[in-house]
Amino acid sequence: MRFTAPLAVAAGLSFAACAQDRPASARHEPSISITAAAPASTAPRQRRSPASYNAVATSRPFVALTFDDGPHPVLTPQLLDILRNEGVRATFYVIGRNVQTYPEIARRIVAEGHEIANHTWSHPTLTAISAARLDKEMTSTTEIIQRVTGRRPTNMRPPYGAVNERVRQSMFNDHGLDVIMWSVDPLDWRRPGAEVVRQRLVDGAKPGGILLAHDIHPGTIEAMPGTIRDLKAKGFGFATVSQLLALQDSPAAPPAPAGQEQAAVIRSE
Ligand SMILES: [Zn+2]
Numbered sequence: 675m676r677f678t679a680p681l682a683v684a685a686g687l688s689f690a691a692c693a694q695d696r697p698a699s700a701r702h703e704p705s706i707s708i709t710a711a712a713p714a715s716t717a718p719r720q721r722r723s724p725a726s727y728n729a730v731a732t733s734r735p736f737v738a739l740t741f742d743d744g745p746h747p748v749l750t751p752q753l754l755d756i757l758r759n760e761g762v763r764a765t766f767y768v769i770g771r772n773v774q775t776y777p778e779i780a781r782r783i784v785a786e787g788h789e790i791a792n793h794t795w796s797h798p799t800l801t802a803i804s805a806a807r808l809d810k811e812m813t814s815t816t817e818i819i820q821r822v823t824g825r826r827p828t829n830m831r832p833p834y835g836a837v838n839e840r841v842r843q844s845m846f847n848d849h850g851l852d853v854i855m856w857s858v859d860p861l862d863w864r865r866p867g868a869e870v871v872r873q874r875l876v877d878g879a880k881p882g883g884i885l886l887a888h889d890i891h892p893g894t895i896e897a898m899p900g901t902i903r904d905l906k907a908k909g910f911g912f913a914t915v916s917q918l919l920a921l922q923d924s925p926a927a928p929p930a931p932a933g934q935e936q937a938a939v940i941r942s943e
Pocket residue numbers: 742743793797833834
């Protein structure tokens with residue numbers, strides 16, 4: 675739930691001066707530098723109860739860009755090129771069977787400093803499947819991510835945002851995963867056009883925000899250079915989800931109350 679300062683140290687993170695520490699004229703986006711080879715995802719965690727997040731309570735001007743449903747053979751590499759050019763780290767909620775098909779792209783995600791996390795093996799509605807299948811969906815995905823990339827995910831996103839207490843308890847007790855929802859949904863799966871996706875993401879961004887997108891839609895990829903530029907111009911820096919969790923203000927605001935993060939939209943993909 676709450677991350678203590680030692681966790682950030684253990685995770686090998688150091689936080690560069692944030693925007694407030696700089697003259698307004700500097701116009702540099704805040705940055706987080708990873709100073710150790712050890713990935714944040716392997717740090718020991720202080721966990722007391724199931725946690726799910728729509729956003730992270732922080733006053734620091736960071737957002738997390740998140741991309742679901744890949745790796746995609748064409749679009750994910752294009753996105754990685756954009757993120758590399760912009761010097762931005764993101765979080766990828768990958769589907770296990772796609773990692774099996776495109777392991778080299780999963781490896782590139784990790785090699786370029788992004789976080790990789792669990793979005794199930796085959797994208798079922800977790801609230802509608804048996805406990806046995808739920809376990810298999812999560813375990814098989816964590817295993818292939820770990821086998822292919824060497825990283826063990828520490829959080830997950832439920833397909834369609836469908837989560838209930840049973841799922842949350844299972845994620846926490848059986849899989850050691852935080853449940854990560856989002857604070858901004860540009861509805862990019864409806865393919866409204868790159869300009870609309872960019873506008874929705876930029877308008878919705880707040881400190882600690884978790885921005886949802888899908889790296890399986892061309893318009894989403896097309897939207898990214900402008901989205902990133904606009905967010906930087908508004909003073910935002912970019913963190914992975916694990917980095918954002920480590921920026922949580924202390925004392926931490928509690929995660930969203932049970933039920934609040936029920937799926938607000940039904941997504942078809
Ligand atoms: Zn999805």
